[in-house]
Amino acid sequence: MLILFLLKIVNTFNFSIGGESSFNNMSADTKRRGADLKELIENGQVYEAGILQGFACNVRGAVVEGNRVGRKLGYPTANLKVMPGFVVPAQGVYVGFVKLDNRWFKSMINIGIRPTLDQHNVTVEAHILEFDRDIYGQTIEIHFIRRIRHEMRFPSLEALKMQLHSDRRKSLTIIKNLSLFPKENDRVLCFSKSGQLRLKPE
Numbered sequence: 001m002l003i004l005f006l007l008k009i010v011n012t013f014n015f016s017i018g019g020e021s022s023f024n025n026m027s028a029d030t031k032r033r034g035a036d037l038k039e040l041i042e043n044g045q046v047y048e049a050g051i052l053q054g055f056a057c058n059v060r061g062a063v064v065e066g067n068r069v070g071r072k073l074g075y076p077t078a079n080l081k082v083m084p085g086f087v088v089p090a091q092g093v094y095v096g097f098v099k100l101d102n103r104w105f106k107s108m109i110n111i112g113i114r115p116t117l118d119q120h121n122v123t124v125e126a127h128i129l130e131f132d133r134d135i136y137g138q139t140i141e142i143h144f145i146r147r148i149r150h151e152m153r154f155p156s157l158e159a160l161k162m163q164l165h166s167d168r169r170k171s172l173t174i175i176k177n178l179s180l181f182p183k184e185n186d187r188v189l190c191f192s193k194s195g196q197l198r199l200k201p202e
Helices: 002-012 028-042 046-053 157-177
Strands: 058-064 078-082 092-100 103-112 123-128 139-149 186-191 197-201
Touching: 028 046, 046 139, 078 139, 092 123, 092 157, 103 139, 103 157, 123 139, 139 157, 139 186
Parallel strands: none
Antiparallel strands: 058 078, 058 139, 078 123, 092 103, 092 139, 103 123, 186 197
């Protein structure tokens, strides 16, 4: 997994390592940095990982069928089958962006087993804000900005719904405070040295 992860980072910015992007050509420092990034992401520290690597960590995959409970709560989600080579962050709720057809959409993302629904398999699902389209089978990217809370079990679906309202407000506030307005040609969400997000065009 670390090898695929490092090669993905290298290819994202077209780094040249000895003329060929391969694990064997990477320096020991690059490998150590990659291991540190992987650990941060797996611990849910996506904001810190973004500062370290220079851009928001992300996953890519196809949207697959879910159980549609989110839709009943007023929060439909795109369930992602993550492609190989991407490190999935720790379980929890995140604010970020979904990129679909070169367009960016504000999103909040849940990674976990959905304990309130007595589920056991870990899923990656994004609620795309102000969005209502059927995108089953399409490939999307999820770019993570920050984890806003850990996954929790709620006493009822109504209690979960109230928390989702709070998560939505918090997500929009974070995005507004960071002044994020991605454009179609932006490839990734980049972090400046000050830790603030900026955008890197194609």
